[in-house]
Amino acid sequence: MVDAERVIYQLRRALDKRLKSLSVSVTSGGVDKMETYKYIIGQINALESVRQEISNLLNEKELENETDGTVVDIQRNPKA
Numbered sequence: 001m002v003d004a005e006r007v008i009y010q011l012r013r014a015l016d017k018r019l020k021s022l023s024v025s026v027t028s029g030g031v032d033k034m035e036t037y038k039y040i041i042g043q044i045n046a047l048e049s050v051r052q053e054i055s056n057l058l059n060e061k062e063l064e065n066e067t068d069g070t071v072v073d074i075q076r077n078p079k080a
Contacts, residue, residue, distance in 0.1 A: 008054065015051050019044060 031037045
């Protein structure tokens with residue numbers, strides 16, 4: 001069975017590879033029609049969105065792991 005970290009790592013690599021391929025197509029003049037250009041730009045935007053969401057989810061998990069049992073309540077203005 002494959003663990004979640006490995007799946008995420010492979011997914012991120014696949015996203016990066018596809019984004020690079022699409023970017024090269026656009027920047028190297030490999031697009032001959034405006035419809036194709038718009039389609040590729042749409043794919044790039046969608047993949048970037050997925051990549052950003054994965055990054056956000058990983059950051060939330062890291063923050064949860066860092067704060068477990070380490071939160072200290074400090075009263076700045078104690079009532080006398």
